[in-house]
Amino acid sequence: MALVDSLVVFVVSLLVGALGIYIGARVITDYEDYTYAIVTALIGAIIWAVVGFLFGWIPLLGPLLALIAYVAVINYRYPGGWGNAVLISLIAWIASLIVLYVLALVGIGGFEAVGVPGA
Numbered sequence: 001m002a003l004v005d006s007l008v009v010f011v012v013s014l015l016v017g018a019l020g021i022y023i024g025a026r027v028i029t030d031y032e033d034y035t036y037a038i039v040t041a042l043i044g045a046i047i048w049a050v051v052g053f054l055f056g057w058i059p060l061l062g063p064l065l066a067l068i069a070y071v072a073v074i075n076y077r078y079p080g081g082w083g084n085a086v087l088i089s090l091i092a093w094i095a096s097l098i099v100l101y102v103l104a105l106v107g108i109g110g111f112e113a114v115g116v117p118g119a
Contacts, residue, residue, distance in 0.1 A: 006091060014038065014041055014045070015038070015073050016096055016099050016100060016103075017044075017045070017092070017096055017099040018034065018037040018038040018041040019034075019037070019095065019096070020041075020091070020092035020093065020094075020095040020096035020099070021037040021041050021044075021074070021088065021092045022034050022037035023076050023088070023091060023092065023095040024088035024089065024090070024091030024092040025037060025088050027046075027091055028078075028084050028087045028088050028091065029078050029079055029080050029084060029088070031078060031079070035079070038073065038075065038118070039077075039080075040077045043073050044070050044074065045078070046075045046087070047069045047070060047072075047073050048066050048069065048070045049090050050106065051065055051066040051069040052066040053069060059119065071085050071086055071089050072091065074089050
C-alpha cells in the first residue's frame with residue numbers, strides 16, 4: 001500500500017508542478033500545451049535530482065548549480081532564451097506554491113510539487 005500511496009503523491013505533485021510550468025509558459029511565451037509542461041516538469045525534476053546528487057553537497061554552489069540546470073531545462077524546452085526561462089521558472093514556482101497552499105487549506109496533501117524546485 002505504501003508504494004501506491006507514494007505513486008499517487010508523485011503523480012499529484014508532478015501534475016501540480018506541471019501546472020505551474022504551464023501557467024508560467026502561457027504567461028511568458030503564449031505556449032499552451034499542458035502535456036508538454038508535464039514532460040518538462042518530469043525532465044526538470046530528474047535533472048534537478050541528478051545535479052543535486054552530484055553537487056548538492058557543495059555549500060551554496062551545489063543548490064545554485066541545480067537551479068541553473070533546472071532553468072536550463074526550461075530554456076531548452078520553451079522559446080525565448082534565458083530571460084524567459086527564468087521568468088517561466090519564477091511564475092511556475094509562485095503558481096505551484098499557490099496551488100499547494102490552497103490544497104493544504106482544504107486538507108489535501110502537503111507542501112511539495114515535483115518539477116518545480118522549492119515548491
